[in-house]
Every structure is written in C-alpha cells, then in structure tokens.
Amino acid sequence: MCKQIPELAPIAGKFPFVSMSVDDLFVSNRFLPTTGELFHYLEVRQAVAGIPKAMVFDEIDHLGAYIKRNRFDQDMKEQLETADMATWDGFSEVIDEYFTGDDRQSKPVPTQDYIRQRSLKYLARLTTHVRKDGWKSMRIYETLGANSESQSLQY
Known part of the structure; x- marks a missing residue:
C-alpha cells in the first residue's frame, strides 16, 4: 500500500499521488466517455488517494465504487469517523459484469443512474x-x- 510509504508525499505538498495504468485509463474512458465525467472521477479518485486510512483494492474497484456511489470519498471519510481504517473491495463487480460474455458490444455501459x-x-x-x-x-x-x-x- 503506497499510502504507507512516507516518501510518497502529495505532489507539490497539495495533490495526492495517483498511479493508473494505460489499460485502466482505457476502461475508465469506456465508462466515463465525456471529459467532464472523467475529470469528476479523477477528482474523486484523487480525494480517496489523499485519505491515508482509506484503502480500495484496485483501480477497477475505484471505478466501480464511483459508478455505484459517486462521491465515495465522502462515504469513506464518514466511515473513518468511527473506524481506524476503511477497506473497500468488490465494487469491480459492475465493471466485471459488463465485460463478461461475448455480447458486451450490445450491452449498455453501466452508468450512475441517479x-x-x-x-x-x-x-x-x-x-x-x-x-x-x-x-x-x-x-x-x-x-x-x-x-x-x-x-x-x-x-
């Protein structure tokens, strides 16, 4: 967990470090097709990166949590008011279901229905x-x- 490494400080002391693979960006682009949606996701993603005791399993879980909960950074902060650590896992299910099977080209892309x-x-x-x-x-x-x-x- 890179959040536990002291040398990985926020960029310019202000912006929490986020590392994403090109493959993760391709998947994110499929689910967040507009610039505004992608910018908002990255804002939420960076906010979660800045919460030291908040852990999400991988980038696809981050994206799934965003699709399911939107401002999941706020949910995690709320959880940390009564817990020492918040670990989220399993939100990748919405992404995994989309890519399961040969009919993904005809499936609607999951969106934030609210x-x-x-x-x-x-x-x-x-x-x-x-x-x-x-x-x-x-x-x-x-x-x-x-x-x-x-x-x-x-x-």
Whole structure:
C-alpha cells in the first residue's frame, strides 16, 4: 500500500499521488466517455488517494465504487469517523459484469443512474468547451444561466 510509504508525499505538498495504468485509463474512458465525467472521477479518485486510512483494492474497484456511489470519498471519510481504517473491495463487480460474455458490444455501459439529466448535459458540454474555448466559457455558462447546475454536480 503506497499510502504507507512516507516518501510518497502529495505532489507539490497539495495533490495526492495517483498511479493508473494505460489499460485502466482505457476502461475508465469506456465508462466515463465525456471529459467532464472523467475529470469528476479523477477528482474523486484523487480525494480517496489523499485519505491515508482509506484503502480500495484496485483501480477497477475505484471505478466501480464511483459508478455505484459517486462521491465515495465522502462515504469513506464518514466511515473513518468511527473506524481506524476503511477497506473497500468488490465494487469491480459492475465493471466485471459488463465485460463478461461475448455480447458486451450490445450491452449498455453501466452508468450512475441517479445523476440528473441536467448534470449530464453540463458534463457533456465540458467535452466540447474544454477543447475549444477552455474553462473560461464553462464558468460563464455556469454563471449566466445555470445556477442550479453547479449545485447538481455535487451529487
């Protein structure tokens, strides 16, 4: 568990270390197809990396926990209020089930079924605007007409 190695400190003293393989990124891209969804997942993933006593078995478990629980970093922090350590395992099941069998091309990709459609539109817009105009245009979008959009992203 690399969180227990003192030499692995947060980058610039601020950003917890996350190590992902290229294969894990390919799988993540299949389940989180928009830039906004991927950025949000990586934000949650990095938050979990910054909780020293929170352990998740592997990257696919992280992704599965995100799909099932979304802000699972907050769930883990809550568990640690009454426990010395939180270890999660088995969340990869939702990912494993998708890849089981020859019919995966026809199966729908598991998604976070509790996300509001409005939030999905906002996350999808990030894909378009980050590449074209950058974050500045998304800040204007958020300010001008979507006050509840930013709140709804806090699932």
